[in-house]
Amino acid sequence: MTVIREADLIDSIADALQYISYFHAPDFIRAMAAAWAREENPGAKQAMAQILVNSRMCAIGRRPICQDTGTANVMVQVGSQARLELSGSLQDAVDEATRRAYRLDTNPLRASVVVDPLGARRNSGDNTPAMLSTEIVAGDKVTVHVSAKGGGSENKAKFTVLNPSASVADWVVQTVETLGAGWCPPGILGIGVGGSADKAMALAKKALNDPIDMADLLRRGPRDRTEELRLEIHDRVNALGIGAQGLGGVTTVLDVKIRSFPTHAASLPVGLIPNCAATRHVAFTLDGRGPARFTPPDLSDWPEILLDQANAQxxxxxxxxxxxxxxxxxxxxxxxxxxxxxxxxxxxxxxxxxxxxxxxxxxxxxxxxxxxxxxxxxxxxxxxxxxxxxxxxxxxxxxxxxxxxxxxxxxxxxxxxxxxxxxxxxxxxxxxxxxxxxxxxxxxxxxxxxxxxxxxxxxxxxxxxxxxxxxxxxxxxxxxxxxxxxxxxxxxxxxxxxxxxx
Ligand SMILES: O=C(O)C[C@H](O)C(=O)O
Structure with missing residues (x-):
């Protein structure tokens, strides 16, 4: 049985939250840079240019990509042969990590969580509690997915139960058309299909942690029904013309990620959660040998963009x-x-x-x-x-x-x-x-x-x-x-x- 120390878990989650506050993942930078390069609407292109320049500035300055530093979404997968040595609950440990990360004096993150949501809506001051989900999986390690999810994109989450013979793509495309630009396109759509109501939403959230590989999929073509659906939704949503920040343009989604699960014969539950231009997540695995280490992306991952020209006009x-x-x-x-x-x-x-x-x-x-x-x-x-x-x-x-x-x-x-x-x-x-x-x-x-x-x-x-x-x-x-x-x-x-x- 592998023993995972509480201190390692807390340090790793806190470091992950700090890391994602200022580093976009390379797959996101590549996809956004490609979208910027092919954008035809000058206004949308300029918005993406600002997003990319901002992203690089944050990587250098180690300051948050977005003022909405999100709620801490933490998915902990505990191997059945691993033992988490905790002094209290897992929620306590994850909250301690969140508190440390959001209150770090060299890079404080914004406290956005309010307690008593139906009443006083008082800011908790340290962004706790985190949104924790857990799973017991096979193996002797603990894998943790950490994301910082902005309120604007989370606000646009949708759920439906379709007739089993209905088109998931039709529902997604019609729904995205009603979302407006509050979710800060261009971004990623996480889609969960099947299971139950709660399962479909959890799948949609999980799907957002999958790597952005739409460029590869477009190049090699679909291998199964899920990939066909990803391509169809990607193409049809981008054809809506919503564009960066809703200004109109060629790219509204950089990728469409889908996860599915068996469901009842009478049902086709579908969850949809968009992720914004401040897509922030990282995963790490603890094997009992200490906290996780995170490698900063290379500055050459970002395209060279000059904003001065646009400002001159x-x-x-x-x-x-x-x-x-x-x-x-x-x-x-x-x-x-x-x-x-x-x-x-x-x-x-x-x-x-x-x-x-x-x-x-x-x-x-x-x-x-x-x-x-x-x-x-x-x-x-x-x-x-x-x-x-x-x-x-x-x-x-x-x-x-x-x-x-x-x-x-x-x-x-x-x-x-x-x-x-x-x-x-x-x-x-x-x-x-x-x-x-x-x-x-x-x-x-x-x-x-x-x-x-x-x-x-x-x-x-x-x-x-x-x-x-x-x-x-x-x-x-x-x-x-x-x-x-x-x-x-x-x-x-x-x-x-x-x-x-x-
Ligand atoms: O809370 C914020 O600063 C922004 C929010 O995420 C929003 O997109 O509306």
């Missing part, structure tokens, strides 16, 4: 002198470099602001004529003004938008992904455009933030309101002051007929 906007003429002149798809003052505010801050307005109270910040950035940043280290600070999904703020715009005179919103009908109407009514920064380029974006100061709701942790000073922050106009949205026109332009259907 961007329009500079001074946030401190915004006026109606400037606002009215913003065009969907235009790239901007923002400088000046803006405020942050995301889910919890919006809810609280609207509750204050409902009670007739004054807000703690004056948003008149200002821009708000939907962001929950990572804490700063060293001489940083702020840690990685990419945008969060704006769609979640839609229900608050009309009220906030009407009550405050806010003039610009910055986030990621599309706005829904309610927000588009509010934007047109109040002539307050919506801009997007690239989800998954958080460290790059943070380099444009030169000052950051929490000014309200500090009890909300990363959801507090900050005053930021930015210098040349790169954004794209997504919705103009008339309510015209690039998330409608872009994908419509890039939609095409799938080249092959199995």
């Amino acid at each position: 961007a329009r500079r906007i001074d946030l401190d002198t915004l006026n109606d003429a400037v606002i009215a002149s913003l065009q969907p798809g235009q790239t901007l470099l923002l400088s000046g003052t803006l405020y942050t505010g995301r889910d919890a801050a919006h809810k609280r602001m609207v509750e204050m307005l409902d009670r007739g109270e004054a807000l703690p910040v004056d948003l008149k004529g200002r821009a708000i950035y939907y962001v929950g940043p990572v804490d700063a280290v060293g001489d940083e003004a702020i840690g990685p600070a990419g945008p969060t999904t704006a769609t979640r703020m839609d229900k608050f938008t009309d009220r906030i715009l009407a009550a405050t005179g806010l003039k610009l919103m910055i986030g990621k992904a599309e706005r829904g009908p309610e927000a588009l109407e509010a934007i047109a009514r109040h002539k307050a455009p919506y801009l997007i920064a690239v989800g998954g380029a958080a460290y790059l974006v943070s380099k444009a933030i030169v000052e950051a100061e929490p000014v309200a709701f500090e009890d909300l942790g990363m959801e507090a309101i900050y005053r930021l000073k930015v210098a040349d922050m790169p954004v794209t106009v997504a919705v103009d002051s008339q309510g015209n949205s690039i998330h409608k026109t872009g994908p419509a332009l890039w939609r095409r007929t799938p080249s092959q259907t199995a």
Whole structure:
């Protein structure tokens, strides 16, 4: 019987969480670089360029790829001939590893987990508890899959039970079309087919840990029904034209991973979980000889990309002198470099602001004529003004938008992904455009933030309101002051007929 020490397990999981916070896996870099190289829509290509440049910066700077450093998803497979020497529960050990990783002073990760989800939704402060799953397998080793799963992509998880004669591909393609861009495409689709409801979702999650090998599959052709289905879904989803960040383009998915399991004769359960541009996972095996070691990828794995050229064509906007003429002149798809003052505010801050307005109270910040950035940043280290600070999904703020715009005179919103009908109407009514920064380029974006100061709701942790000073922050106009949205026109332009259907 192999004995695995608790300290080795904890150290290995903590190191894995740190490692994946700043290193994309080489298979992901290769797939994203290939998608960037073949992209035809300049806006989508630029978004992927930012993702790749950000990724390389993070590998060098050892800072998080995305401000959403995710929930810690840990799958532990214990060999039946291995013994885990634990002082408490496995959950306790995994939580200790999570706590250590997320609170590491040289690279603190963002605490995103809230306890009491139906009530106070208080941030646990250290990203615990981890999402732990376990399995007893054959053998005398312990294998652990560690991933950091972002909220934006996890929010788009879907489940259905199809009629056994129905098409899984049809359901997946129709479903992805409804997901919008909050999951930060281009990414990976994890699909679980069969089993029971819970089994199908677990399979989908597991599938996301499988290597990205779509390029090989395209080259050699399918060998079985699962590979045929992967190819069909890959082709048909990319033909939807959603593209990077939902801007329209050739690539929406880099790969489609499918796992299946026997199921009831009456059922065809299907789970779908997307993974975003900040796909982060690693696996290791413990054999009783000490903690796992992780080898950093080679910097030559990343393509050489220069962003300066794109920035040279961007329009500079001074946030401190915004006026109606400037606002009215913003065009969907235009790239901007923002400088000046803006405020942050995301889910919890919006809810609280609207509750204050409902009670007739004054807000703690004056948003008149200002821009708000939907962001929950990572804490700063060293001489940083702020840690990685990419945008969060704006769609979640839609229900608050009309009220906030009407009550405050806010003039610009910055986030990621599309706005829904309610927000588009509010934007047109109040002539307050919506801009997007690239989800998954958080460290790059943070380099444009030169000052950051929490000014309200500090009890909300990363959801507090900050005053930021930015210098040349790169954004794209997504919705103009008339309510015209690039998330409608872009994908419509890039939609095409799938080249092959199995
Ligand atoms: O929480 C965040 O910072 C982002 C979130 O993952 C999202 O994609 O909306």
